[in-house]
Amino acid sequence: MPIMIRQCKTKAGYEALPVDKDTGKWDQERRLDFKAIARSLGTEGYEVLDAGPLLVVKRSDISESTIYPTGRLMIKTDDEAKAKATAERIYKSLGLEP
Amino acid sequence: MRLLGLISGGIDSPVAAHLMLAKGHQLDLLHYDNRPFTDDKQLEKVKALAALIAHLVGNARRPHLLVSPHGKVQVQIARGAQRRLGCVLCRRMMFHVASALAERDGYDALVTGESLGQVASQTLMNIRAEEAAAKVPVLRPLIGFDKVEIIDIARRIGTFDRSIVPSLCCTIVPERPATRAKVSDVLKAEEGLDMVTLVKMELDGIKEVEF
Numbered sequence: 001m002p003i004m005i006r007q008c009k010t011k012a013g014y015e016a017l018p019v020d021k022d023t024g025k026w027d028q029e030r031r032l033d034f035k036a037i038a039r040s041l042g043t044e045g046y047e048v049l050d051a052g053p054l055l056v057v058k059r060s061d062i063s064e065s066t067i068y069p070t071g072r073l074m075i076k077t078d079d080e081a082k083a084k085a086t087a088e089r090i091y092k093s094l095g096l097e098p
Numbered sequence: 099m100r101l102l103g104l105i106s107g108g109i110d111s112p113v114a115a116h117l118m119l120a121k122g123h124q125l126d127l128l129h130y131d132n133r134p135f136t137d138d139k140q141l142e143k144v145k146a147l148a149a150l151i152a153h154l155v156g157n158a159r160r161p162h163l164l165v166s167p168h169g170k171v172q173v174q175i176a177r178g179a180q181r182r183l184g185c186v187l188c189r190r191m192m193f194h195v196a197s198a199l200a201e202r203d204g205y206d207a208l209v210t211g212e213s214l215g216q217v218a219s220q221t222l223m224n225i226r227a228e229e230a231a232a233k234v235p236v237l238r239p240l241i242g243f244d245k246v247e248i249i250d251i252a253r254r255i256g257t258f259d260r261s262i263v264p265s266l267c268c269t270i271v272p273e274r275p276a277t278r279a280k281v282s283d284v285l286k287a288e289e290g291l292d293m294v295t296l297v298k299m300e301l302d303g304i305k306e307v308e309f
Contacts, residue, residue: 012137012264049134051270052177056134064134066269074269076137 001096003087008074014083016073018096031069037094044093062086071096101125101237102200103161103209104192107143107265110211110240112151112257113248117239118209119155125209126161127151128199128304130168130192132268139265141165145309146260152309154255166195167303171296172270179287184272186224186279187287190231194293195300197233202301207235213243227279 004017017026034055038048041057049056055067063077063086073090075083103115105127119125129144148163175187196208212220229236240248252258
């Protein structure tokens with residue numbers, strides 16, 4: 001699944017969206033199972049804060065990120081390469097690999 | 099008067115604080131630290147803004163900068179209340195906590211940078227629903243100003259360039275925040291939260307920060 005990366009409007013972070021490889025569209029109806037994800041990310045060494053409608057995840061090899069139910073990520077870095085690497089690692093852990 | 103100015107790191111709240119300081123009032127600053135739903139740059143901005151504001155009034159009336167840990171409370175609001183009321187409940191919590199601090203430490207009123215209609219949370223109905231949580235007067239020196247007027251003052255006092263330094267927006271904002279919140283609805287929503295514990299937890303966590 002390709003990843004669309006774009007700078008957020010404040011230019012202080014990056015937004016990542018998992019898009020369909022054929023249509024290039026982001027499935028806004030997707031609803032990730034946060035309970036299951038929080039458990040599985042925990043076993044992969046992520047520190048996970050379950051804030052209800054979103055998850056905040058940290059790990060030493062990624063920038064701190066927020067995961068929304070649709071799979072959208074908000075990544076706390078102003079470095080595009082770091083944002084891309086973070087998105088790839090998180091999506092891999094979520095089973096939404098490019 | 100001894101005032102408590104709520105400061106966010108944006109353009110408006112430093113201007114509001116400055117205007118009240120310029121009137122000769124004593125004013126301290128209270129910032130709500132929203133991490134992990136914002137980034138570390140926000141607090142750095144607030145410290146820099148506090149220094150600029152302090153520079154304008156001199157050492158005798160140098161404000162203290164207090165920082166309130168707001169992130170944990172945001173989690174409880176997001177988990178326990180209707181999602182679209184999140185921003186209104188967040189701001190009500192700010193007023194609950196600031197009021198408790200004012201009563202504990204002897205502040206006469208709160209000062210905010212609100213002006214009508216600038217963002218979703220600043221409709222008249224939302225302002226009413228939010229300020230109903232305050233137990234001390236809320237002063238809004240910018241309420242009738244438009245953005246151009248506020249920016250003019252911010253440029254004049256030197257805070258504008260610092261306020262526009264990029265920092266992450268709040269990531270826990272709902273997709274469709276309420277713009278016409280009713281007091282009865284937010285009071286009902288707060289019944290589902292342990293407000294006494296949440297306010298005490300945040301109040302007890304307030305720390306003064308050097309800048």
